[in-house]
Amino acid sequence: MRKPFVAGNWKMHKTTSEAIELIDELQPKIEDLSNVEIVFCVPFTCLSVTAEKLHQSKIGVGAQNVHWEKQGAYTGEISPLMIKEFGNYVIIGHSERRSLFGETNETVNKRMIAALNNDLIVIVCVGESLQENESGKTEEVITQQMRIAFSDVPPNQLNNVVIAYEPIWAIGTGLACDPNKANEIIKYSIRKPLIEMYGEKIANETRVLYGGSVKGSNAKEYFIQPDIDGALVGGASLKLEFVEIVRAAA
């Protein structure tokens, strides 16, 4: 019922010529897959060439952050309208934005509302730190992230939202979360608040991804979980290995 979804988060990697090389390597190997939604979330500077390369392709183009204003005196920021020129997707609230660049649950919410109002499909990230995990706060932390991120987001916009559960301690560390555990956290800390906010139907229709050290070799273990609908992939999205992950989802 929920179409599998795999997004590559390129983070701060690739110049435009390197982006073209990577797309040329990956695209022909995943282009034929119809049973999975694939998105490349590239640096702002690569949006234009990526959009051009993928013009005729089913592979989607996305950014990794967005500001909530349409335009104005916000030096260094990019608005939803500017992203929409090139792609339909945007990552919001990635833990690196939260921990390194002062992103809060409240600013995640502002970005969500602005992105959705400008017809972008949002990949919103939630997840707990190692310390929160070890002190038994996972459910509390993620439930709070969910409630604030979704405040004032109307139910009719939920079909343009994909949620990524990314335990911070699993990102880029090689320490992937146990798939059964990830499924349980998604069930109780993501789908449960969704049910409370939007009801069973919408909660059941909303796609939830796992992210954090997803590799070609472990992807399938996540995708067989009932509450996991795909992956947000960092490091492995920059390699041929991404093909294996996408194929596992399809």
Ligand code: PGA
């Ligand atoms: P990783 O990153 O796959 O390199 O762990 C995931 C992410 O940050 O989205």
